[in-house]
Each structure stands twice: as C-alpha cells, then as structure tokens.
Amino acid sequence: MPKNKKPRGGRPSANFEPRYGANKTSFHDRHAGGRDSARDTRDSRDSRGGRADAGERRTPAAGFDRRPGSRSASHRGYRPAEEGGAPKQRWSSQERAGRDEARGIRNRAESGRREAPHNRDDRLRYNDRSTGFDRPRRDDRGGQRPTGPGTYRDERGGQRDERPRRDDRGAGTQRQGFRDNDHRDGGRPGRDDRRDQRSGGFRDDRGGQRFSRDDRPQRDDRGASERPRFNRDDRPARSGDRTERPRFDRAASERPRFDRDDRPRRDDRGAGPRRDDRGGYERPERSYDADRARRAFDRDRTQRSIEGGRDERSRPSTGGAYRTDRPRPLTSDTRGRPSRNERPSRNDWNATSSAAPAKKFEPTDDVVHERLEAKSVAAVEVDGVTFGDLGLGSNIVETLVGMGAATPFPIQAASIPAVLAGRDVLARGRTGSGKTIAFGAPLVERVLQSQAGKRREFGRSPRAIILAPTRELALQIDRTIQPIARSVGLFTTQIYGGVPQGRQVGALKKGVDIVIGTPGRIEDLINQGKLDLSDCRIAVLDEADHMCELGFVEPVQRILRHTADGSQKLLFSATLDREVAALVDEFLVDPAVYEVAGEDQDSSTIEHRVLVIEHRDKADILTSLVDRDGKTLVFARTRAYADMLAEQFDDAGIPAVSLHGDLNQAKRTRNLERLTSGRVNVLVATDVAARGIHVDDIDLVVQADAPDEYKTYLHRSGRTGRAGRSGRVVTLITRQRQRRMSELLERAEIDAPFENARLDDDLIEEIAGRVPTTADLTA
DNA sequence: AAAAAAT
Structure with missing residues (x-):
C-alpha cells in the first residue's frame, strides 16, 4: 500500500x-x-x-x-x-x-x-x-x-x-x-434549488444539471453552506404540505384499505375463517409492538396486507403454482404469516417456527412462503394520483418529475404509502415497472423525516442501506436515488467490491445517509469497523429473491442483523416468492405485500420466441441474429462463452463487448457503458446482467444458452421492453431441450412459439429485424 | 454456472 x-x-x-x-x-x-x-x-x-x-x-x-x-x-x-x-x-x-x-x-x-x-x-x-x-x-x-x-x-x-x-x-x-453521475454532481449543489432544476437544468437530464449548476454558481456557493438549513426549513414548510398530506395520506392509507377490501373477497373465497383468527392474532401482535415500538416510524401498521393464507397454500410452493395464482388478477401471493402476529419477537418466531411448529398456524417452514398473498394494485386505482398524494415531500416530487416520473406507476403507488408508514414491505413488480423509485423515494422521505431537525453530522452513520446483487445494479440504483436524496440534502454512497476501499471509507467517515451496495464489500467494511449500521433504520433488498439464493442469503442476513433493532425492511423484486422465506421469517414483521394487477405476460410488451436449432449452426445463427440495428443483449451461461461470443461477433465485423464477473470492474463498467452509449450495439453477458440493469433501448434479447430457471428467463427478458416499450426475446435451444424449455416457459407463464430454424432461414432475418430481402451475409 | 470481498 x-x-x-x-x-x-x-x-x-x-x-x-x-x-x-x-x-x-x-x-x-x-x-x-x-x-x-x-x-x-x-x-x-x-x-x-x-x-x-x-x-x-x-x-x-x-x-x-x-x-x-x-x-x-x-x-x-x-x-x-x-x-x-x-x-x-x-x-x-x-x-x-x-x-x-x-x-x-x-x-x-x-x-x-x-x-x-x-x-x-x-x-x-x-x-x-x-x-x-x-x-x-x-x-x-x-x-x-x-x-x-x-x-x-x-x-x-x-x-x-x-x-x-x-x-x-x-x-x-x-x-x-452515465451522465447521470454528472447529473448528480451537478444536482448536488442545486439540491434545494428546485426551481433551477425545473427551470430546465434538471430536465436537461444529467448533463443539464451540471449546467444548471454552472448557471447558478452563487446559489450553490451560498446554498452550499446554508442549504442544509434551508432544507430543514423546507421540511417544516413541507410540513405545511404535509398538512395537506394528511389527506393524501388518508388517501394513501385508503389504498391499503382497498386492499383490505380485497381481502374480504379473498376471505370469501375461503380464507375467511382464517382471517378472523388473524384478526385475533393481530391484537396480540400489537401488544408486542413494544418490540416494534422501537420503530419509531411505524405507526401505521394498522393495515396489514398480509393474510395468512396458509390453508390456501395447499399448492406446492413451486413457482409454477405461485405463478398460476398470479395471473389471476390481483392477488397472488399470499404470504401467510399469521403466526407472526403471535410471536413475541421476530427472533423468537424464527426459533419457534423452525424448531417446532407449535402454533396453530404453524406453517411448516417451507410452506410458509409458498404463496404470498399480495394486495394488487390496479392501474386504475392510481390513475390521477400524484407522488405528492402518496406522501412524498415537494422536493422529492419535483425531483421525480425532473427525472421523468411525473406520476407514480402502480407499484410505486402501492408501496410508497406503506413504506412511509413504516411498514415492512414485500413488493413485486414486473421488470421495468419502476421498483427503484418505489422504494427509493419513500426511503429518502423517511430518512429525512427521521432526522428532521437534526443536523447531518460529520461522520454520522448511515440511516438506510440498499443491497443489490451486482455492482452494476448498485450503481444504477444510486444513479436513481442520489438525485432524490440530494434534493433534500441527504447523501448517498456506493459500497461495492472491485474497487479500492479508500474512497468508500472516506465517504463513510464524512458521513452519509444512505448506503447502496453489494453484500461482499459492505460486510467487509462492517467487519473492519468502518461501516456502522447500528443506526440504520431502513434496509432494502433489491432483487430480493436473488439475494436469498444459496450463498447469498447468509451475508445478507448477517448484514441485516447489523441494522438497528426493529429496522424497517423492504424487499423488492420482479420475481418474489417463497425463496425469500429465510429473510422474511427473520426480519419482516407484518409486511405489506404488493404486486401489480394484471402484470402477466399477456400485458407484456415483450414478444417471446424459441428457435430450435442444430447445435452446429448455433454460432452462425447467433452472429446473424446480432447483425442488426438496435441494441442487442446476448446472454451466455458462462463467462468464457460470453467472451468467446463477443470475440466471434467482433471478428465478424459486429462490434461487441462482454460483461461478466471475470472482468475487472473498470472493464465491466466500461463495457456496459459502451452499450448504453451506443458505441457498440451488442453486449454479451452472463447473468450478471440479467437483473435490474436498465439500458433504455435494448430491443432484442438473445439467449445463446437457455436459462435453467424460469425466473432467470423472466429477468433476462426483462432487459428489454422496459417501461412499456416493445421488445423481443429469442432463445436458442437444441431439439433435446424442447421439453425442458416448454416447462420453463410454462412456469414463467410465457407463451412462445417454438420454431425450427436453420442458418439461412428467413426466420433469422425476421427476428433480427432485417428485411428478408436483404441478402446480406453475416460474418 | 454465476455472483459477491480481497489477497
């Protein structure tokens, strides 16, 4: 050193x-x-x-x-x-x-x-x-x-x-x-300067902020020191807004109520009895709110979204079963955890459940999470609702608008009020549905509220932490949240591996409010005594189910245990099912479970196709598929294959780069950036890029290797068709794999035609989006 | 198999 x-x-x-x-x-x-x-x-x-x-x-x-x-x-x-x-x-x-x-x-x-x-x-x-x-x-x-x-x-x-x-x-x-960063930096100074942002700098997008900054140097300078105060002042002022909020909140609270309304229905369906039980249990639970009392925040756990649908859960926990429910309109999952109400404390609960399923509701461990009963939010419900209505402060709302999020998506409308109410939340939203803002915005609001009137001290320990499975995702989340946090004077920092610790540690020493990162480095810093999560009152797991997979869950659990007692936990993912059981059991209390109604594949903007090919044609077909206009993301199962394909495409005259864990972070970042910036149109990646990564206009996802898990399929395909855009997903398989593939698709609830394809098939041309007539030879 | 810490 x-x-x-x-x-x-x-x-x-x-x-x-x-x-x-x-x-x-x-x-x-x-x-x-x-x-x-x-x-x-x-x-x-x-x-x-x-x-x-x-x-x-x-x-x-x-x-x-x-x-x-x-x-x-x-x-x-x-x-x-x-x-x-x-x-x-x-x-x-x-x-x-x-x-x-x-x-x-x-x-x-x-x-x-x-x-x-x-x-x-x-x-x-x-x-x-x-x-x-x-x-x-x-x-x-x-x-x-x-x-x-x-x-x-x-x-x-x-x-x-x-x-x-x-x-x-x-x-x-x-x-x-990403200009976003610039954005941030620029945004920073202008945190409080909403107007400026509005005026245009902000909208200009990232770059714009910077500029805006330039434009208002004085302010920045000035505001720099004072801003914080102003912010605070704003807060109070906002309180004024909040004054209004109450109404909004009500509205918000109503949402949950709606959910409740839904419940009845469910109960009618057959869960009725349980519900009563549950009600009974609920009381008790509150009694020991004492535990939770710590959560100063939560007051409103009144509404409980979760129903214990244990009985209903008869179905196997298999994802398939789960999904099956899903399509049904709203509701789908049930995460029955009635017993939770009974349990004195989370820990106790765990012990109890695991050791002896003694309670009435005793669901066996595995069964417990099979179904998550979620309150579904229909798009109609949120029609006309604004972020402000949901309880977010004006600064945050303005920032969101500046980011292009004028009105909340369903998942956001559902989770924001719950998060603000201090509840634990489990939320599932289709890929590209706006989950980051769904937890990020209310998280910022909450952190802000929790330290209203306090000053942001130097060296303060973080109040919130957001965990992501990959570095790229952590970076991306920060890119979205930082502007929001900045708008109210809060600071975020990224903590992830692959880069020197110094800067990260330096940032922590200075004091940050929100930490965003990956488990490895975060745990590392905790162990080194450089990251103190004891004052961390909100923890978010993005791609929660993935974080719960074998090998990932333990570090996550250890990290969560370092957070403040009774800290609020938010789990988000496009695929959220019983896999999160390990975490839910230990860390979540009476969580609100949300999903968006009607988010099945039928409503998707993604077209799925499966090409049944001869193995010997695979390489050429792949080259042919990626030789096109528009951004293409190719998934390979292994790092080596990803590299090989990227080289192959390059050799064929199609600029391509790879993204996988064998690359150093600089290359990873650079290669991803090459795709986002359009310097290359083809990125070959392992599943490191399967989740969360957002690149605006990927219109074709090619799966050179079929995924083994339906969830992987969903996440990979979710890299296209973002925010309502159209997209196409092509999976290459050999004849031998047809059965497995059809089963996987069934579980994913995706309808995709299986088509036999040969090298020079017009089919390839069509899928690549080239005009069939074009007699271009690839490679 | 991949990812996530560093060495």
Whole structure:
C-alpha cells in the first residue's frame, strides 16, 4: 500500500480512471481554469463533483462561503480559524481523517492511518471493532458541534468538498457511461434549488444539471453552506404540505384499505375463517409492538396486507403454482404469516417456527412462503394520483418529475404509502415497472423525516442501506436515488467490491445517509469497523429473491442483523416468492405485500420466441441474429462463452463487448457503458446482467444458452421492453431441450412459439429485424 | 454456472 501511495499519486489516478481526466478536463475548463497537478491527482476522482474543486477554487475567490466546506482548502492551510474553537479542531481532525480516507490508498496505508497521531475518537471507534461504533461518542460529538450555523456550514462545506469524491467514485464507473453521475454532481449543489432544476437544468437530464449548476454558481456557493438549513426549513414548510398530506395520506392509507377490501373477497373465497383468527392474532401482535415500538416510524401498521393464507397454500410452493395464482388478477401471493402476529419477537418466531411448529398456524417452514398473498394494485386505482398524494415531500416530487416520473406507476403507488408508514414491505413488480423509485423515494422521505431537525453530522452513520446483487445494479440504483436524496440534502454512497476501499471509507467517515451496495464489500467494511449500521433504520433488498439464493442469503442476513433493532425492511423484486422465506421469517414483521394487477405476460410488451436449432449452426445463427440495428443483449451461461461470443461477433465485423464477473470492474463498467452509449450495439453477458440493469433501448434479447430457471428467463427478458416499450426475446435451444424449455416457459407463464430454424432461414432475418430481402451475409 | 470481498 505505502508504495502505492506515492507512485500512484501521480499516475495511478490516471490509470485508474482515465476517463476522469477527460471529463474532468472539460469540467474544469469550464469552471475554473486553474488546477494544479496535485489536485488533479488527488481530486481526479472528485473532479466531477467539482465540489472539491469548487471548494478549492473558491477558497481563493469566493472563498468564504465555501471556505468551511472545502476540506482540501483547509488542509492546505486554508484552514478556517473560526470562532467555535472546539468544533474547529474537531473538524480539522475529522476533516483530515476524511481526507486521508478519501485519499486512501495513495496517501497512506491502513495501518499507518490507524497509528497516525490524529487518530481521534472517531478513528478509534471506527477502527476498533471491539468498541464497535460508539454511538454515544458520536452523539456527544454532535452535541458539541451543534453550535452555530457557522459550524454547520463547515460541516456542510466539508462534506461537499468531499462529496465529489464519492460521486466520482461512483462516477468513476458511471461517469463515462452515465451522465447521470454528472447529473448528480451537478444536482448536488442545486439540491434545494428546485426551481433551477425545473427551470430546465434538471430536465436537461444529467448533463443539464451540471449546467444548471454552472448557471447558478452563487446559489450553490451560498446554498452550499446554508442549504442544509434551508432544507430543514423546507421540511417544516413541507410540513405545511404535509398538512395537506394528511389527506393524501388518508388517501394513501385508503389504498391499503382497498386492499383490505380485497381481502374480504379473498376471505370469501375461503380464507375467511382464517382471517378472523388473524384478526385475533393481530391484537396480540400489537401488544408486542413494544418490540416494534422501537420503530419509531411505524405507526401505521394498522393495515396489514398480509393474510395468512396458509390453508390456501395447499399448492406446492413451486413457482409454477405461485405463478398460476398470479395471473389471476390481483392477488397472488399470499404470504401467510399469521403466526407472526403471535410471536413475541421476530427472533423468537424464527426459533419457534423452525424448531417446532407449535402454533396453530404453524406453517411448516417451507410452506410458509409458498404463496404470498399480495394486495394488487390496479392501474386504475392510481390513475390521477400524484407522488405528492402518496406522501412524498415537494422536493422529492419535483425531483421525480425532473427525472421523468411525473406520476407514480402502480407499484410505486402501492408501496410508497406503506413504506412511509413504516411498514415492512414485500413488493413485486414486473421488470421495468419502476421498483427503484418505489422504494427509493419513500426511503429518502423517511430518512429525512427521521432526522428532521437534526443536523447531518460529520461522520454520522448511515440511516438506510440498499443491497443489490451486482455492482452494476448498485450503481444504477444510486444513479436513481442520489438525485432524490440530494434534493433534500441527504447523501448517498456506493459500497461495492472491485474497487479500492479508500474512497468508500472516506465517504463513510464524512458521513452519509444512505448506503447502496453489494453484500461482499459492505460486510467487509462492517467487519473492519468502518461501516456502522447500528443506526440504520431502513434496509432494502433489491432483487430480493436473488439475494436469498444459496450463498447469498447468509451475508445478507448477517448484514441485516447489523441494522438497528426493529429496522424497517423492504424487499423488492420482479420475481418474489417463497425463496425469500429465510429473510422474511427473520426480519419482516407484518409486511405489506404488493404486486401489480394484471402484470402477466399477456400485458407484456415483450414478444417471446424459441428457435430450435442444430447445435452446429448455433454460432452462425447467433452472429446473424446480432447483425442488426438496435441494441442487442446476448446472454451466455458462462463467462468464457460470453467472451468467446463477443470475440466471434467482433471478428465478424459486429462490434461487441462482454460483461461478466471475470472482468475487472473498470472493464465491466466500461463495457456496459459502451452499450448504453451506443458505441457498440451488442453486449454479451452472463447473468450478471440479467437483473435490474436498465439500458433504455435494448430491443432484442438473445439467449445463446437457455436459462435453467424460469425466473432467470423472466429477468433476462426483462432487459428489454422496459417501461412499456416493445421488445423481443429469442432463445436458442437444441431439439433435446424442447421439453425442458416448454416447462420453463410454462412456469414463467410465457407463451412462445417454438420454431425450427436453420442458418439461412428467413426466420433469422425476421427476428433480427432485417428485411428478408436483404441478402446480406453475416460474418 | 454465476455472483459477491480481497489477497
């Protein structure tokens, strides 16, 4: 490491993120001509954030507003010698710590850091696991600081300056490919400046924000320090909005009620008796709300969406059964967990259930989750409803609008009120149905509410965590949520593997509100004492069922156990079934279960086809299929095959890149970006890209290898036909596989014609979207 | 088989 420091100082950054240089350059050029090499090196990552840069730059110029904020400035000796002596010192040391972390690898070795004289309490805390994270201390710290606005500003500024780094980090990856990042960075300053955003910068999209930023430098500068306060102020103001909210909330609450209404029906169907039981149980449960009481948030668990449909569950837990129900309009899953009500505590429950199914409702473990009874939300129900109606604050609503989400999708309309009410939520929404916003927006709102009136302290521990199965998905989620969080002055950071920890740790030291990442690195940092989830009150699992698969669930469980007692849990996925049982049993209390009515394949915008081919024709047929206009995503079962296909296509004159776990993160990010940017039209990936990844206009998904699981099929095919667009999915199989394939499709509830195809078949031309007449030879 | 930590 030590070696790395220096040497890298100059070069590495370049190696690391070559792109940064480019982007940065432009950014810098625009903003501030002067930048020193040192800064480049250090801030290269941050470049975009511009905060750091801005801060530094300002130091000289506008300096004082930002002054406090710019850590780097401080470091360099720009140090603010302000009134609040005590706070200052702390700041300086904290700042240093933060900076060091941020510089991470380059500047020092971990050990060195720890030993460093300036290890302060914070450091001790963080580093010393045994100590764990001392909340008290922090609190104390916070207590002392709270002083004046000045102090506050300092914090702000400081964070901001550092911010860039975080962003950049993410940006590093995203930057190239995703303007979103830029977006964020730009957005940052403008958090509060809704108007500006509205005015146009925001809509301009990512890039726009940046610009907008440029446009309102003053504000940013100013707002930088004050913003936080303003935000708070806004909050209260919002409260005004909320005033209205109550109504809305009611409306929202009604939704659940609707659900209830639905229930009756269900009961009528046959679950009736149970329901009564359940009711009985419910009472008890509340009694021990005591446990939950901790969840300060939840008050409204009044409505319980879950019905214990144990009896009904007679069907096998097989996905097929599950699905079968699904198509039925609304409702589909039942996650019966009546017994939960009985159980004194979650843990107890687990023990009980697993050990002895003693309760009346005792569902055997496996059976329990087979069916999830969900309240379905019909599109009609949400017609005319706005995000504001659902209980989101005006800043968030505006941000959503700016992002193109003017009105809530059904899954959003369903889950947002429940999340805001503090309930645990299980929600299933078809791929591309807007799940990220469904949990992200209310999560931000809730975090905001939970710390209303409090200041965002330096080094505060995160209040919410979002777990995703792949790094790309984590990045993507952050891309969606960060602007929302920023709009209300909250910070997010990404914590995922494959990249140096330094920046991530630095961000954590400075303090973030929402952590988004993958299990491995998150657990790693927890174990290192660098990530404290003890104050984390909301945990989200995206692609929850996938996270529950063998080998994935344990780390997830361990991570969730680190979150605050009684923390709210949200599980989202396009395929949500009993697989989440392990987590639901342990972590969810009386969850609200939602799904969107009518979301079956019939209503899908995706066309499915299966080509039965001769194995020897496979390579050529694949090449022929991807030789087309429009973006094509090819799925292969193994990394090696993915690479091989990408090469094959390339050799055939069709630019293609691959995406899989054998590539380093930089390549992964770069290759995905190449597809999103359109520099290549063909991406060959393993299932790493099967879930969650959103690329706007993929109109053809080719499965070079048929998936083994129906869920995999659903997720892979969900990469196309996003947000109502049309898309086509072609699966290549050999004759021997027909039976398996038809079974899989049946489970997925997908109707797809099986067609025999040969190399020069017009069929291939048709599927590729080429005009049959075109006598083009591929390869 | 793949993914998720780092070494």
